[in-house]
Amino acid sequence: MPERPYNLGQLVINTGSLSYLDNCLRQFMLNPTRRDMLVGFLNPHVYNYVERDSYVRSFIQACDLVCLDGVGITLAFRYLFAQTPPRVVATALFDRALAWPEPRVNAVLIGGTPTQAQLAADNINSRKGSWHIVAAYHGFMKSDEYRAILAQHADIDAALVGAGTPKSEQILLNARDVCQRALCWHIGGGTLAVYAGHKARAPAWVSKLGIEWMHRFVHEPHYRSRIYPGAIEFAGHLFKNRFFPNNEVQR
Incomplete structure (x- = not known):
């Protein structure tokens, strides 16, 4: 499925360009005999969790x-593993999917506060596109509660989760088992948060330059801990996995 796999130490990433990923998702949804598909994203914050949380590690390794x-x-x-995979902003990929003319996609949305979850669902549904959020749930319940919720929607077309790491990964591993x-x-x-109207998008030129982190640093105070000490932790994991391969992420 991927254009080609990429390796970050022992971590194998199946990825591709924005257009390629968008096409893969749409072809999956158009397939009447489809099975489950697991889709995630990886940034320095998530990678730090890959190194220290078994659920996040299992999720990324299982992602299609x-x-x-x-x-x-x-x-x-690029600089540690001599590979040049494309960078794809997760929100941009979601934007592309919501613009599909078909097929009809009934989805469950999980994440954020109760207000954010409902606002995001309402805003997506107001587009009157091919996607329809049939139910929205906040991101502050326990894992077993989400599994029970997902069981009520076992025949759903999509489970969309934005409940933060590592909770999102835990929910989605359950979703893969329950919503087959x-x-x-x-x-x-x-x-x-963007679709709830509670977060401003970075200007297009900021995104193109790959400096959205600077925009978030200025506008989102809670994000700043990802820069320090998060960036230092990220660098430590990378150098360990590059120069001490016996300590790489284990399957």
């Missing part, structure tokens, strides 16, 4: 497709 969302990740591939024909997609808490 992964968005490389973050200039830090693409620079790591669904696109199980980690759209990200930021994407959900």
Whole structure:
């Protein structure tokens, strides 16, 4: 399925360009005999969790497709592992999917506060496109509660989750088991907040330059801890996996 796999240490990432990923998702949804598809994204923050959380590690390793969302990740591939995978902003991929003329996609949305979840669902439904959010749930319940919720929607076409890492990954691993024909997609808490109207999009030129992290640093105070000490932790994991291969991420 991927244009080609990329390796970040022992971590194998199936990815591709924005157009390629969008086409893969749409072809999956058009397939009447489809099975589940697991889609996530990887940025420095998520990669730190890959190194220290078994659920996140299992999720990324199980993903059929992964968005490389973050200039830090693409620079790591380029300068430490001599690969040049495309950078794809997770919200941009979701934008593309919502613009599909077909097929009809009935989805469950999970994440954010109760208000954010409902606003995001209402805004998506107001587009009157091919996607319809049939139910929206906030991101502050326990894991077993989400599994029970997903069981009520076992025949759903898509489970869209933006409840933060590592909770989103835990929910989606359950979704893959329970919703066996669904696109199980980690759209990200930021994407959900954008569609709820609670987060401003970065200007297009900022995104093109790969410096959305600077925009977020200025406008989102809670994000700043990802820069320090998060960036230092990220660099430590990368150098360990590049120069001490015996300590690489284990399957």
